[in-house]
Amino acid sequence: MAKHHDTGYKELFSHPELVQQLMEGFAPPEIAALMDFATLKNHSGNYITPLFEERFEDVVWSVEVHWRGITERLFLYLLIEFQSRVDPSMPLRMLHYVACFYQHLIKTKVEPGHRP
Numbered sequence: 001m002a003k004h005h006d007t008g009y010k011e012l013f014s015h016p017e018l019v020q021q022l023m024e025g026f027a028p029p030e031i032a033a034l035m036d037f038a039t040l041k042n043h044s045g046n047y048i049t050p051l052f053e054e055r056f057e058d059v060v061w062s063v064e065v066h067w068r069g070i071t072e073r074l075f076l077y078l079l080i081e082f083q084s085r086v087d088p089s090m091p092l093r094m095l096h097y098v099a100c101f102y103q104h105l106i107k108t109k110v111e112p113g114h115r116p
Contacts, residue, residue: 009080013059016040019076036071039064043075058097077101 012018020037043060059078064071079097081090 009082010044010059013078014042014044016042016061019059019061019078022078023076034065034067036064036066039073041073060101 013022016037019040023035023037024032039062041062043062044058058080061076061078062073063076065074077098079094081093083090087093
């Protein structure tokens with residue numbers, strides 16, 4: 001179940017302008033400069049894990065990246081977790097979130113050229 005803080009950030013980053021500002025503010029400038037923010041596409045949603053548990057996905061966007069004469073659409077998976085105390089299992093939880101997203105890509109047969 002989404003927590004109050006998680007819901008707020010998901011709402012904020014449901015807007016392409018704020019995703020662009022996030023990437024320009026946190027990604028190295030040379031990486032952000034490769035992204036064509038006019039091509040941002042929202043892929044966020046709820047997914048079912050292999051054990052049939054509903055997984056409320058974090059914010060997922062794709063964006064076209066232009067580099068050395070090549071254009072590819074890449075995924076931006078925004079994983080932000082608010083914690084009230086240290087959780088020693090956090091690295092494992094993050095791994096699980098990303099693995100569920102990869103499973104979703106396989107299940108939905110993402111087109112060639114789309115790389116997470």
